[in-house]
Amino acid sequence: MESLVAYVLEIGLLAAALVYLYTKLYSPFNFWKKLGVPFVKPSYPIIGETSFLFKPMEDLGRSWYDTFPNEKFYGTFQLWKPVLIVRDPELMENIMIKDFSHAYNRNNMVEPDTNPLAKHLVNYRDEKWKHLRNKLTPTFSSGKLKGMHPQLLACGDSFVKYLTKNPGDAQVKDLFGRFSMDVVSSVAFGLDLDVMNNPDSKFYEIGKSVFAPNFFVRFFFMLQSFLAPLYKKLGLNLLPKSMEKLFVDAVKQTLEYREKNNVTRQDYLHILTELKKKDDELVKNKELDPNSLDVFDEQSIISNSFVFFAAGYETTGSTLSYLFYELALNQDVQEKVYQEIKTVLEKHNDELTFEAVGEMTYVEQAINEALRLHPPGVAGDRVITKDYQIPGTDVVLPKGTAVLMQVYGMHLDPKYFPEPHVFRPERFDPEKNEIIKGTYLPFGAGPRICIAARFAKIEMKVCTAMLLKNFKVKRCSRTKVPHENDPRSFLLTPKDGIWLNFEKR
Numbered sequence: 293m294e295s296l297v298a299y300v301l302e303i304g305l306l307a308a309a310l311v312y313l314y315t316k317l318y319s320p321f322n323f324w325k326k327l328g329v330p331f332v333k334p335s336y337p338i339i340g341e342t343s344f345l346f347k348p349m350e351d352l353g354r355s356w357y358d359t360f361p362n363e364k365f366y367g368t369f370q371l372w373k374p375v376l377i378v379r380d381p382e383l384m385e386n387i388m389i390k391d392f393s394h395a396y397n398r399n400n401m402v403e404p405d406t407n408p409l410a411k412h413l414v415n416y417r418d419e420k421w422k423h424l425r426n427k428l429t430p431t432f433s434s435g436k437l438k439g440m441h442p443q444l445l446a447c448g449d450s451f452v453k454y455l456t457k458n459p460g461d462a463q464v465k466d467l468f469g470r471f472s473m474d475v476v477s478s479v480a481f482g483l484d485l486d487v488m489n490n491p492d493s494k495f496y497e498i499g500k501s502v503f504a505p506n507f508f509v510r511f512f513f514m515l516q517s518f519l520a521p522l523y524k525k526l527g528l529n530l531l532p533k534s535m536e537k538l539f540v541d542a543v544k545q546t547l548e549y550r551e552k553n554n555v556t557r558q559d560y561l562h563i564l565t566e567l568k569k570k571d572d573e574l575v576k577n578k579e580l581d582p583n584s585l586d587v588f589d590e591q592s593i594i595s596n597s598f599v600f601f602a603a604g605y606e607t608t609g610s611t612l613s614y615l616f617y618e619l620a621l622n623q624d625v626q627e628k629v630y631q632e633i634k635t636v637l638e639k640h641n642d643e644l645t646f647e648a649v650g651e652m653t654y655v656e657q658a659i660n661e662a663l664r665l666h667p668p669g670v671a672g673d674r675v676i677t678k679d680y681q682i683p684g685t686d687v688v689l690p691k692g693t694a695v696l697m698q699v700y701g702m703h704l705d706p707k708y709f710p711e712p713h714v715f716r717p718e719r720f721d722p723e724k725n726e727i728i729k730g731t732y733l734p735f736g737a738g739p740r741i742c743i744a745a746r747f748a749k750i751e752m753k754v755c756t757a758m759l760l761k762n763f764k765v766k767r768c769s770r771t772k773v774p775h776e777n778d779p780r781s782f783l784l785t786p787k788d789g790i791w792l793n794f795e796k797r
């Protein structure tokens with residue numbers, strides 16, 4: 293009996309010693325303490341901090357910003373992984389722009405060879421990313437955007453036709469989602485689906501269900517950086533295999549059809565096809581290794597068309613929904629937007645040319661203001677790729693540290709945006725120059741900024757101009773004020789859509 297007690301005591305002492313040594317010497321939770329950075333202790337031993345997996349993004353954005361209100365930066369954890377929270381505009385600019393060579397990559401990415409849709413810009417790293425970004429940047433040049441303009445107008449026309457047939461109360465998240473799906477399918481996949489008027493299209497049904505807010509997808513998206521090696525091993529995708537196949541087949545069939553019938557359309561798919569042709573030549577001349585990640589091949593076309601969908605569908609659909617919600621609640625702003633649209637169109641013989649859209653500066657200010665109040669991403673994501681000394685401090689962040697820039701918190705900080713909850717597009721008047729550098733980041737910043745920010749703005753301006761020219765937007769009995777964000781989404785997106793009333797002018 294005695295020997296059993298002694299045995300249990302010995303085991304107990306050994307376990308206590310191991311726990312003590314682990315927490316004091318080896319635990320990853322000592323990371324911030326060792327660096328001398330203030331930090332939030334993780335909620336649980338061993339597994340660390342889990343709140344980022346469950347808290348609604350809006351609350352997460354607020355709490356990240358409001359914890360340590362007097363610090364420019366502090367440490368926290370995602371599970372056992374240390375994450376630096378940055379809440380200072382100057383430091384954000386340093387990390388994203390000036391010292392970009394220390395933070396090339398985002399933390400939340402998978403390897404480009406993980407699955408057939410992963411070989412795209414969002415997932416590329418380091419020098420490989422730089423090469424691909426250089427190739428893709430001209431695809432959004434003014435000339436190329438002008439070439440895509442007729443397709444945006446066609447999508448806008450379908451929208452106006454739909455509302456003319458169905459005026460009155462509408463759930464706008466669904467309508468702007470359909471518009472955004474029309475744009476993506478037409479510009480990136482070469483498919484004229486007109487889902488605005490044919491919502492039972494299979495493509496739309498599947499697309500809508502995949503991108504609909506979903507706790508499961510959100511959970512796995514937030515864990516992507518932890519699970520990336522597993523995804524790669526198993527060839528996994530956050531999309532179901534049926535969806536993956538649908539995208540791959542849609543692009544392959546369109547490419548074959550165009551090739552066979554000699555069809556040329558000035559869209560994104562065409563521009564990507566031209567990039568492939570250039571690299572085919574280089575491979576043929578043995579100037580490029582056909583197996584290198586640098587080669588722009590058929591999989592690159594498919595993946596980069598897909599990223600147009602993944603990165604552009606929900607973001608533009610939600611932003612337009614919030615914009616129209618704010619315009620319905622702020623009729624004086626809507627009137628000012630409408631007057632600008634009318635004046636510019638009169639000058640351009642009632643034609644919404646590419647140039648006319650460029651002249652609609654107040655419309656753009658309203659979009660900027662909607663993105664300030666409702667940025668789809670609450671935080672900007674980077675990972676330190678080369679040891680980085682935080683300027684003006686002794687803190688050296690080791691390679692591999694994840695960093696989150698607090699976009700949402702800053703957009704709502706009265707220090708930078710007085711009366712932050714008021715919808716006031718005048719803040720963005722380019723002549724007043726009121727915006728403090730580094731405080732407004734809906735599209736990110738620096739060399740890794742959203743590559744399609746200009747395209748997205750033009751798309752949203754075209755949609756706004758065409759709708760407001762024809763309709764007045766008002767609240768209706770089903771409009772929820774204030775609106776709620778969907779807790780199931782990893783982006784800020786309205787819960788249950790937003791209901792508004794469209795009245796023909």
Ligand code: HEM
Nearest residue numbers: 414600603604607608611734735736737740741742744748
């Ligand atoms: C309202 C609309 C949109 C918003 C608010 C938005 C926002 C963002 C943000 C915050 C980033 C990360 C930037 C950074 O890390 O600094 C990003 C990256 C990106 N976005 Fe967008 N985006 C929008 C529309 C689009 C559209 C329509 C496309 C279509 C092609 C697109 C394609 C991309 C790509 C490919 C990247 C990765 C860039 C890179 O890693 O080099 N986005 N976007």
